[in-house]
Amino acid sequence: MAIVPEFLIKRIYQKGSLKKLEDGVSLVLKNVLGPGLISGFNFVKINDVLFEPKDVKFITNGVEYSGADVSEENPVVFRLGQIGTLIMKGKECIVDGLNKITIEAMNPEAGKVQLSVDDNKTP
């Protein structure tokens, strides 16, 4: 059982931020929960397409992190109110209309934190 209720985790996702890129997709997260560290990206899944940590990039405060490099030893500081962009490349995944997005990340205190939302592609 996750420590943080799902409805609170959903608040991290910025509605309407899902964008198709030339070779992938991006979306925006905002930490509205509290002070925090991300100590790992387990996966991002958009519809049925799975992106492993190596296919995920997280850009925050002007620094780009590869999902594979983020770990308990090398966490990303994600402060209250801070915004970050997740970029997934290399696979077609986005559809017109509603897209199912699942992000699973790690937090040193809460353990596994999974965010599941639906969102439309932003034109």
Next chain:
Amino acid sequence: MEISFDKYSLIIDGKRVFIKSGAFHYFRSPGEKIAQDRFRKMKAGGYNAVDIYFNWNYHSQKQGEYDFSGIKDVRKVLKAAKDAGLYIIARPGPFINAEVNAGGLPFWLLQKEDVIPRNRIGTEYKYSPRYMEYIAEWYDHIIPIIKEFDNVILFQIENEYATDTMEEDYMRELYKMARDRGITCPIFHNDAYFAGLWADCVDIYALDLYPYINPNQNWKQDNFCFDTLDNVEEIFRGAKEDSPPFVAEMQAGWFDKWDGQGYKHLREALGDEHINIMTKTALSQGVTLFNHYMAAGGTNWADLACDEVYTSYEFCAPIDEFGIMQNNYFKAKEINYFLESFDFTQTEAKDFDFYQENIYAKMRHDLTNDCDWLFIRYLTDGTEAADISLPNGKTVKLKPCDMKICPVNLKLKGCEIEFSDVEIFARLKNEDEETVFFIADENANIYLKDGTVISGDKQDYEHLSFGATQFVFLTRKLSDRSWLLEDKIIFNADYVLPNGAVALEKNTEIAYFDLKNKFAKKTYVVREDEIVKEPVLAEITDIKFCAPEIDSGYDYSGWTKIKDKTDSLSCSLFDEFVWYKAKIPNNLNTITLSARHLFAVYINGKEVLNRNSYKIEKLQDVPETISIPLTEKILNKPVNELTILVQNLGFDKGFSGDTNNPRGLVFFRTSPEIPTEFSVCEKLSLERCKKYESENPYLTKITSYFDVDTDENEFFAKYVSFKDFDYKRATIFLNGVKIGRYIKRAHVQDKFYLINEFLKPHNKLEVVIWEKDRNIKSPWDFKSEIKNVKIIIGTQKLYKIFK
């Protein structure tokens, strides 16, 4: 007592009151005398309220039975709080967390198949009518007791509760149940997610704040941990505009875990800076009700602990497990006295345009004192002080991780302070005059409106007069030893009691000050000689092998036979130690089992496996299943006797896991698979019966006797130390009461509080050592080795109290 509130503060009998509370667990600090001692120390430290969790499980061991007698008499605890002059914040759950076994839910309740604890499975809401019926039963027992005390000012329902969909039925029903049973004070909940949860279901919105929960984190460097606290006023106003900002749990320490780094590390990591920053930042955010969690640490004696924590629940609290005041107590005292001296119940945030890296600055306008207060903080893990140039032209020098409250345009009787970064310790005043006590600081100044600049570089008791106002300076060292009573201050005492009694460790000259008589001095002689009793090696008078259950041929015909599930809940076995015995044939290849948490398997009286299966990762239990190959040498009889001893370290506390996660023998299977009929029994044999001697050496009991001189005019705390103990596991009994679990870990607890409540003039200390087979060459040698085991009994502190 009439209690109301507005957006600023609580109003008691028409008067605004700033609530300075601290948490105390009566179940972890058992007995009326300990409660009296801790409450008096809290009051002496400037607290005016105590937060008390009521632990349902502690009072109801069996369904339908409630015990509020003897050390479980909560009336005595509540009376002790009242006698000490403290308000009470009552928190009867039903769920309390508090790192207690099953979060405070009774074990019998966890067994009920038609009960869904806390109306949720995982984070999914599932309303359970039967659960609500049992809560009604608990409330019917505890609320009438709480209602007997008119100093109860706040009442909490549930604790740190959330579900995915946030249905309000449960919380609204709890609220109604409390009101229907006569609770008239404001009701609140404690939101662990600081997200405005349940604000509409209660009278006052409250939250808990723990910026430092990861011992690997350097909070001084990772200053983002204060992000929520730094914006908490916005959270309060967003959640419930018309209720006062209330931090129902404000971090004053943190608990250590079995796999933690030890309380020494935690205390050093937190320092006294953390409580200073927490409390002052909260004040800067308009908080007028806070509760330091914990104010006084406690002990997980008997089976109080959840699986995460060991015996000590020291919590790095201002008053430690032994009842000794620590550095963060003195820091909390300093802030509490300041709040006692200046009414802070009505303040408004004021614009203050200032930015400097690593500096937090916040201005508040004080509607009561018609002045401003500047809160200024410097957070760094460096060692250099910061020079902070303020817009008013003044420069403040702050040490790393320091925070100050600076008065701005503070009108006193005889002068006006334009600005001061020399901090105020306390003030005594009457209609005609006042004395303000400052904490001397060589890097700080007091700027008066008339242009006078007073350096904070002062010696103890240096004073200046400005008409009806007198300034007196105290060094930090003396201010720690200075005690504010209603109309006087006592200086240079280790501590004082609210009635003015002075506690001293050694011969001391005490000073007194009050407005009428000014300073007076008196010398107290604690003892003519300076000899303090040294710790002594416990003399071992008796060594016995004490687990006859393991012996072949042990008569267990009277034990309960079980058929299907073997786990503790299914078998109604809630004690720490559970025995399982069964007959198995000699044609088995393996047995496979999973047990929580420590266990050993014996066949025909010989150990075949001894395992510590306790593991928590990412806040979750890590299950472990083990197969044991069985040879002809092990199964050396046609019908063999299997004995399994399981040590349950406690049920999950229910915050991030489920309280009814199984314990005991969770899984058992033989190969080839045959039905195994177990007989079960709980507790160690020495707890169950008088005849407990045995032939096998696996559990060995050593006994020692020691005397304690008790004197009504003394405060003492005694300990038993296992610092030089060579064995891996031990269970400690004081006069028959289980007071500690010793399990060797990297940062092990090796000093155990000999809880005063269980001490007698002549005491029996019993230690049961549960050793692995490989460490026992022969029973005879083992017994000889144990004769040399080193257990030390000592006195942590001894104060003489002068009434």
